[in-house]
Amino acid sequence: MTPQARALLPLILPSLVAGVGSALLYIGVSKAAEALQDVLWGTLPDAVGLGPYSVAWMMIMLTSIGAIAGLVVWKVYGHAGPDPATTGLVETPLDPRWVPGLLLAAGLTLAGGVSLGPENPILAANIALAYWLGHRAFPAAEGSLWVGLGAAGTVGALFGTPVAAALVLTETMSTTKDTTPLWDRLFGPLVAAGAAGLTAFLLSDQSFSTNLPEFGKPGWIDLLAALVVVSVAALLGLAAIYVFPYLHRVFHALRNPVLALTAGGVVLGLLGALGGRLTLFKGLEQMKELTADIGAYSWGTLLLMCVVKLVAMVTASAAGFRGGRIFPAVFVGVALGLSANALVPAVHPVVGVTCGVLGVLLATTRSGWLSLFTAGVLAPDPGVLPLLCVAVLPAWLLVTGRPLLQLTEDGRSKH
Incomplete structure (x- = not known):
């Protein structure tokens, strides 16, 4: 066995533990949230005689959730972590006492x-716990190892595959000066992501699979459609980014998080009443419902859902709700792509959906690999991948160098 292999061998056990632990935390939080959702959107409205998705109940529920979440941010130790508008997908470890x-x-x-989705808070929690536990069990190991294992395990669990984690970490590691071979650096994170993905697959039924029709061989019209849809989607995402700091300033002028989040809940209730029930929640199941019955909605209705969901996502983040933006951004892209198909039938649903998701994610995450991977996962066959690899180029030219969907500590746009 070579010295390099002997150096990697001790990583296997802690990587497995980090991966399984990350997946279990994610699944546990998701299952608990689903059980509470059944009560809030099923048992309670039935008990008071209101429709679960009536305008009245959406206003009551989202306003109440805003007020309760505000109390948590205000009074619970650690204030539920830093302002989510100022954090990215993978950040430095939090104080583990803030995790609850x-x-x-x-x-x-x-x-x-x-x-909003679960990704940012779960990533922050898993990174904090992996760093805290790992540093105590192996004090000589570098802190970056535990950050990488916590991040990889979480991304592997979220997407059900280690490939997404490898792609995300490849982008992160490309900025370091470490001359160690890339696959040596990815060894531990890949073990963690694989263990997490397998755990999530066995214990959870969440996936990004859709009911899109078969695509087959791409043609010239598909290439044109891909370039147009991905560009429009990227511009739509950029529009939200430019509005983000102004919304953040409005909500945070209220000072107290209870007031800010309650006001955010009111706005979200109004947006839910405008866009309908499919524009609520993180968007994964709602995305599947949209693709299950293509043609059920007019292009105008789909475009309305797209815009409402995007505004709701930015509003929730600006107000201070704790959650991630990848899952709702995927819904935005799906709704935009289906709207393009409904407006111009020559746009194949697969091309519209995957390019819509690609463009929105490129703008909102600024991660090319993650955007390509997520868009590709939605396709029923690999025929669309060459189109995505071409379509990503003009979209990246539109978004690169632009502000991020993230703010500095003083509330300015971050580049």
């Missing part, structure tokens, strides 16, 4: 119908 408050706030977001 962060997970409680994230669970309320997921259960209450807020248009």
Whole structure:
């Protein structure tokens, strides 16, 4: 066995533990949020004689969730972590004592119908716990190892595959000066991501699979459609980014998080009433419902859902709800792509959906690999991949160098 192999061998056990642990935390929070969602959007409205997705109940529920989440942010130790508008996907480890408050706030977001996903809070929690436990068990190891294992395990669980984690970490590692071979650096994270993905696959039924029709061989019209849809989607995402700091300033002028999040809940309730029930929650199941019956909605209705969901996502983040933006951004892209298909039938649904998702994610995450991977996962066959690899180029030219969907500590756009 070579010295390099002997150096990697001790990583296997802690990587497995980090991966399984990351997946279990993610699944546990998701299951708890689903159980609470059943009560909030099923048992309670039935008990008071209101429709679960009536305008009245959406207003009551989202306003109440905003107020309760505000209390958590205000009073629970650690204030549920830093302002989510100022954080990215993978950040430095939090104080582990902040994790309970962060997970409680994230669970309320997921259960209450807020248009955010679980990814950012779960990543922050898993990185914090992996770093804290790993540093105590192996004090000589570099802290970056535990950050990488926590991040890889979480991404592997979220997407059900280690490939997404490898792609995300490849982008992260490309900025370091470490001359160690890339696959040596990815060894531990890939073990963690594989263990997490397998755990999630065995214990959870969440997936990004859709009911899109078969695509087959791409043609010239598909290439044109791909370039147009991905560009429009990227511009739509950029529009949200430019509005983001102004919305953040408005909500945070209220000072107290209870007031800011309650006001955010009111706005989200109004947006839910405008866009309908499919624009609520993180968007994964709602995305599947849209693709299950293509043609059920007019292009105008789909475009309305797309815009409402995007505004709701930015509003929720600006107000301070704890949650991620990848899942709702995927819904935005799906709705935009199906709207393009309904307006111009020559746009194949697969091309519209995958390029819509690609463009929105490129703008909102600024991660090329993650955007390509997520868009590709939605396709029923690999025939669309060459189109995506071409379509990503003009979209990247539109978004590169632009502000991020993230703010500095003083509330300015971050580049």
